[in-house]
Amino acid sequence: MKCPKCGHDNPSDTLFCEECDWRLDVPYRPPKKRNPLAFALVSLVVGAAALALAFLDGTEIVGLVLGAIGVLLGSYSINVPRLLNSENKTLCVSLAGIGLILSMIGFILGLIAVVGA
Numbered sequence: 001m002k003c004p005k006c007g008h009d010n011p012s013d014t015l016f017c018e019e020c021d022w023r024l025d026v027p028y029r030p031p032k033k034r035n036p037l038a039f040a041l042v043s044l045v046v047g048a049a050a051l052a053l054a055f056l057d058g059t060e061i062v063g064l065v066l067g068a069i070g071v072l073l074g075s076y077s078i079n080v081p082r083l084l085n086s087e088n089k090t091l092c093v094s095l096a097g098i099g100l101i102l103s104m105i106g107f108i109l110g111l112i113a114v115v116g117a
């Protein structure tokens, strides 16, 4: 019996795939493809916006919030391509890394401005 997950040809009396341990009577649905590059780009944009807003007068609080979002998005974008082993892994991780750093600086600058004001 052919495994619905990995395609391995198993003897007909087996219930679990010899190759990947998938239950052979359960149809396999591949996980939804996420686009890690889009996430990385968004975290980069959010990070840059956070940094810019943290510098501007009166928008430090927005920079602070955006910075926090950017840090979350950035760390997510770094982990997703690593887990998915996507083809644009290096690019995604670099973009998300820059976004993460920008967000952190934006967050810290925003925090200093808000606390100091």
Ligand SMILES: [Zn+2]
Residues within 6 Å of the ligand: 003, 004, 005, 006, 007, 008, 017, 018, 019, 020, 021, 022
């Ligand atoms: Zn299998």
